[in-house]
Amino acid sequence: MFIAYAVLAVLMSAVLLVSAGAKTLRTQRLTAQMTALGLPEGILPLLVVAQVAGAGGLVIGLRWGSLGIAAAVGLTLYFTGAVASHLRVGDYRGTPPAAVLTIVAIALIALRAATL
Template identity: 55%
Template sequence: MFIAYAVVAGLLALVLAASATFTLQRNEAIVASMRKVQVPDGWLPRLATLKAAGAIGLVAGLWVTPLGIAAAVGVTLYFIGAVISHVRVRDFELAPAAVLTLIAAAALVLRVAA
């Protein structure tokens, strides 16, 4: 189970780090998606920070189990919020957020089981 967690957490951390970077750089695709779900521009740095913290926590969770569990819970909640935000404005292009929710939940289950 630990190897599975390491793979899932590593890949998810890479996605989160890239997304955080693009969010901080105000990448047009990211900003457009955030605007579509009515996220204020002032929230972008905070959301990027949450993604970066999740990435760091998932990787640190390889050595510190409670930190990995906490990070996986946080990332799962983050993406549940993203799915809810899409549904709230009736934007049904929510596959990326839904898939990342499932991957984060898988990381949580794998870390708890390891």
């Protein structure tokens, strides 16, 4: 179970850091998507911080399990909010990726809790 957590945590952290990088660079595609979701541009730095903190927490959670669980809980809430935001505006193309990441975050909670 620990190896499964480790692999999933590293992959999720990579996804989060790439996404945070795109938000930092304010790419055209991402800015258009945020506008379509009705999110103000000023929220992007907060989203970047949440993603980087989540990635760091998952990796540190390899050593300190409770921090890994806390990070995964935070990411579950983050991506649940993303799913809700997409559904709220009827963006059914953007919902599945956020839903998959929500499920991965929940799996990370279960995997790390099983190895404490």
